[in-house]
Amino acid sequence: MSIWTRINEALAALAKGESLSEVFERLRTPPERSVAFTIAVIALGAKMAKADGLVTRDEVTAFREVFHIAPQDEAGAARVFNLARQDAAGFEDYAQRIRNLFSEDHACFCDLMEGLFHIAMADGEFHPNEDLFLERVAEIWQMEPARFQAIKTRFVPDAEPDPYTVLGIDPAATQDEARKAWRQLVRDTHPDAMIARGLPEEAVKIAEKKMIDVNKAWEVISGKAA
DSSP states (O other), X not given: OOHHHHHHHHHHHHHTTOOHHHHHHHTSXXXXXXXXXXXXXXXXXXXXXXXXTOOOHHHHHHHHHHHTOOGGGHHHHHHHHHHHHHOSSOHHHHHHHHHHHHTTOHHHHHHHHHHHHHHXXXXXXXXXXXXXXXHHHHHHTTOOHHHHHHHHHHHSXXXXXXXXXXXXOOTTOOHHHHHHHHHHHHHHHSHHHHHHTTOOGGGTTHHHHHHHHHXXXXXXXXXXXX
């Protein structure tokens, strides 16, 4: 069964009067958690796409890049996007529901944030309102500032990413500390680990860029120490 079919089943439950909290509660555990993850990224992405005052074709295309939407599933994906965009509920409400759903799973919040940054950067620009949007979402999710900055550094091309920031460690960290952080990020980014956290297979490709950036950061740090 396509993930979009399962998503539309969840939306049908909402149409029948089931609350969003009840729907998300049923989606708390794998494999249905992947449905919740997808709805979360699209719902917040739809809200964020309006943060800069314009929903561009590039931003819509970014959803296809993240989720590998097949032609037969485009209608279902568009329904989720438009429903979230038109919903009167604010993005903070969505962010809080996602916080309640994933609770203390810090790695999953990082996965979600990376998906949102991918969408934010789809048009090649990082609008100040998008920055404020994502900072507020990170605050609601109680994401550590260093984690948020590490993700932002990898996606927003203001300058060459600082390798220590990419690994989420202090510049004064020892090589052993850097190696430990690098290994943990590699484990967290492995496709099997991401799917186990409830990510849909369609979204795992986000990890490809992260793995490249993480390995490059470690190469720079270990090269300095050599």
